[in-house]
Amino acid sequence: MEIKIIGVLGAGLMGRGIAQVAAQAGYTVIMRDIEDRFVEGGLSAIDSFLKVSVEKGKMTEEEKKAIMGRIKGTTKLEDLKDVDFVIEAVSENMNLKKEVFRSLDELTRKEVILATNTSSLSITDIATATKRPDKVVGMHFFNPVPLMKLVEIIRGYYTSDETVAITTELSKRFGKETVEVKKDIPGFLVNRLLIPHFLEAISLYEKGIGTKEDIDKAAKLGLNYPMGPFELMDLLGNDTTYAIIEYFYNNLDKELKWSIPYTFRALVQAGRYGRKTKAGWYDYK
Secondary structure, X not given: OOOOEEEEEOOOHHHHHHHHHHXXXXXXXXXXXXXXXXXXXXXXXXXXXXXXXXHOOOOOHHHHHHHHHOEXXXXXXXXXXXXXXXXXXXXOOXXXXXXXXXXXXXHOOOOOEEEEOOOOOOHHHHHOXXXXXXXXXXXXXXXXXXXXXXXXXXXXXXXXXXXXXXXXXXXXXXXXXXXXXXXXXXXXXXXXXXXXXXXXXXXXXXXXXXXXXXXXXHHHHHOOOOOXXXXXXXXXXXXXXXXXXXXXXXXXXXXXXXOOOHHHHHHHHXXXXXXXXXXXXXXXX
């Protein structure tokens, strides 16, 4: 199937990043969010990112203008009626995602693939909101989308081989590397590896075994990680990480190893979500 126009649901951190890489790959993009201020904020962030690329000599001003010209922002879901592929990047909330997919299923052509950027939620469950579960797939990007190379392609129970193949090919055209998650398990591959790492770091900190700074330093210099666990949680968003851990706990037999540490719960309740709120495990200017 030929894909020319891509619909992106959400103009936040992930949605705008996905819209950017799609436009840079030559696709026309319709980026939708629920309020003008979110749409305008997303477009402004993309423009700022590309401006830096121009300043660094990675692209010309003409190329930047061409990329921005391929992205249309809107608050109207019906503007996605004629898209050829959809990537949803709304909040990690199952009810919200099902509502969005139910609307997309009614709005778009029946052959259009509906992909979700969820980082942990069940693809199979999301697909129940549609009449095309064979065309629902996980397409999990990583933050920051323009720089991170990986996309996880996740199968739901009914996801077809054709849907996986098309989504994989599209990801590669975005300049990404892919891995296929063959079973629809909470957290897929990356977060099933990452979340225990975060929880152990928080445990070491809570028990007074090491400071946040030293735990981050140990991970970077001893394990050769580019960022420490506390730095990475702040970058990804502590609210998002919290939601993933909570989902693991509720969907993996309520195993104690997935319970949310008090220190982390208090941090999120205090609204310290990380870099996006200028305060998380660390403070930011």
